[in-house]
Amino acid sequence: MTSATKATSDGYEQAFSALRSSGGPSWLPALRREAMDRFNALGFPTTRNEDWHFTSVTPIAERVFKIAPTRSGPATLSPADVATAAIGDPDWHRLVFVNGRFEASLSAFAGLPAEVRVTTLADALKETPEFVAEHLGKLAKSEGQTFTAFNTAFAQDGVVIHVPGGEVVEAPVHIVHIADVHAAGAGIHPRLLVVAEPLSQLTIVESFVCTGSPGAAYLTNAVAEIEVGNGARVNHYKIQRESTDAYHVGTTQVRQGRDSMYHSFAYASGAAISRTNIYTQLAGENAETRLNGLYLIDGTQHADHQTFVEHLAPACASRELYKGILDGSSHGVFNGKVYVDPIAQKTDGKQTNHALLLSDQARVDTKPQLEIFADDVKCTHGATVGRLDEAALFYMKSRGLGADGARALLTYAFAAEVLETIEVDQLREGLEALAFARFTHGEQR
Amino acid sequence: MLTIDNLHATAGDKEILKGISLTVNAGEVHAIMGPNGSGKSTLAQIIAGHPGYTVTSGSVTYEGRDLLALQAEERAQAGVFLAFQYPIEIPGVTNAYFFRTAYNEVRKANGKEELDPIEFLDLMETKLKLVEMDPAMLHRSVNAGFSGGEKKRNEILQMAVLEPKLAILDETDSGLDIDALRVVAGGVNALRRPDNAAIVVTHYQRLLNYIVPDFVHVLANGRIVKSGGKELALELEARGYDWVLEAA
Secondary structure (H helix, E strand, O other), rough: HHEEEHHHHHHHHHHHHHHHOOOOOHHHHHHHHHHHHHHHHHHHOOOOOHHHHOOOOHHHHOOEEEOOOOOOOOOOOOOOHHHOOOOOOOOOOOEEEEEOOOOOOOOOOOOOOOOOOOEEHHHHHHHHHHHHHOOOOOOOOOOHHOOOOHHHHHHHHHHHEOOOOOOEOOEEEEEEEEEEEEOEEEOOOOEEEEEEEOEEEHHHHHHHEEOOOOOOOOEEEEEEEEEEEOOOEEEEEEEEEOOOOOOEEEEEEEEEOOOOOEEEEEEEEEEEEEEEEEEEEOOOOOEEEEEEEEEEEEEEEEEEEEEEEEEEOOOOEEEEEEEEEOOOOEEEEEEEEEEOOOOOOOOEEEEEEEEOOOOOOEEEEEEEEEEEOOOOOOEEEEEEEEEEHHHHHHOOOOOOHHHHHHHHHHHHHHHHHHHHHOHHHHHHHHHHHHHHHHHOOOOOO | OOEEEEEEEEEOOOOEEEEEEEEOOOOEEEEOOOOOOOHHHHHHHHHHHHOEEEEEEEEEEOOEEHHHHHOOOHHHHOOOEOOOOOOOOOEEEEHHHHHHHHHHHHHOOOOOOOOOHHHHHHHHHHHHHHOOOHHHHHHHOOOOOOOOHHHHHHHHHHHHHOOOOEEEOOOOOOOOOHHHHHHHHHHHHHOOOOOOOEEEOOOOOHHHHHHOOOOOEEEEOOOEEEEOHHHHHHHHHHHHOHHHHOOO
16 A cells, blocks of 8 residues: 555545444444445555556545535525536426535425335435345445445435336436535545336436536545346436546446346546446346447546446347547547356347547547357447548538538537437437537537 | 639549540530549549549639639539439438538528528428438438438439539439439439539430430540530440540
8 A cells, every 4th residue: 555545545534434424224334334444455446457457546546535515504506507507307306416415405306106215315224224224235235346335435325216016107217416616625425226126117317417617626436226126127327427627436236137128328428537337237037238328528538438247147138339439638448348147048248339539639448348158149249449431521521511510410420329329308309419519519518 | 614624633643634624614414424444433523622632733613713722512612513423321410400501501601591490391392302202311311221222312302402503423323223313314404404514424325315415525544535415425325435445
């Protein structure tokens, strides 16, 4: 351990001791302590760690991010601020967190079906501690995962969603994390726990956005655990549009039962350094997982996506399409792992990853990893890194489009293919408009 | 309208055009014929502003302007249109959006008002009929997954929308069956006016049964080796290219 990491480790240990949370179930301190010990033992990953080879987290590791202080006084953000910052719809069920703290005045989720439980983690710990104990930390384990351990040790709040068997939640549940001007220097560790029981249906939208500019770094380290029961369907949209001063690490762990469907869409355009982990386990026969994503980065931004699909049962399908558009001297990383267990015969897996480089300085590292231990499977992967098609540019110019307009339209078209997979209209249209404005008018994020 | 004077051009180290001279006046249709590799498509692409060629000497004057000094988009805005031999697929951009953007860019450059999407759809309705295309094509990505015939119709549709002064059709007949050929030629004929002109590049005489040219030029080895009226095309059809090449 270097002196710098010793200093941050001591700093976090102090912060951890200061937390001494009030109330809460008796098992919670032990879970946190265990996570804290794990966090200390693991330390932050270095680029010698295979999973972090292309992403240095030194800027995160060399300082102590303060656990976001509890707000005192009235909310400083208005509902209009929330609507401006996050793409959404007034009809959605909405839970808003500002700098990691739940803001009841900005939230509205009373219209849910009576059987469906959506609460903050803090409330769930008081109201249904047994349920939380049964599920929290069961999928998102701290072993080998520094950032998950870090979250478990420090998570102050979050969301717990329990959809009983057969219940269908029509409108999306929108979880909005806003960083405002007071976020500077803060470490925010949101937690999401979702249990979708058999034959239920749920759409979750997680938005990580900022308002104003904190003007200094903050860290979001989010962890989501999602259990998708037999025959259940969960759509999960993660929209990462943090401040470009921010660091963002988001880990999603999913376990799917038989005949279930999990559809994930990860959008990333913010943060100085971002890392998105999406890990799904296909644990029951005939389950399907769809992982799509788009990242748009510029300047010196770094965006790393790691997906891991574990085929642990026969006849499951996985479909993955990730696209990246990189400008400036930005750096993108895509690492897509697929594991096919010996029992997982008739696996049908397809992974596609395309990156579009808009400048000579932009760089992308792509690493598909297939580990297949069953013999009757169909698994393919394809990756491309390219530039705008010169023939198409000439074609467009020959129809009267200026060079800049032609480039913008082609760039947008590249993004549109994956944005089309978003099934929530308002979200798809909102992101299309954002991407379009960004490429045609040079607007940001 | 268009004056090409002693045009020489290279692609890489290879000289492809070796001194082409051609004058096209308003109201005229010129056919450029010739064997494969003679430089027909190169000439068409150079007029449209393709960046892959270098003009080493000679000049191209269009409506009194030095055409070679203009960017490809400026040429399009000035009324030059190339129907591509191999139309490009652009997944993710709908025909409707692409056509409207092109149309409005050309309008804007000519100081005219742009059309909004509704007005533009009205315009498209009449143009679609001209090339007998299903309106559903407007909502598909540009040329993506189109058959050869659909792509060529889509080129003529763009031409009908943009109403160029000088249209260059680069082997628009290649790969078309007779019905598609008739539709494509019908579209071109419907757009003929005393104040515009067309250059029809083709390998075969067949297209010229439908689009009747005023002049026929034979291009071989980078030069125009013979020019004549529409009867020259028939003679080429009957006798092939060899006699012209030998005479040259």
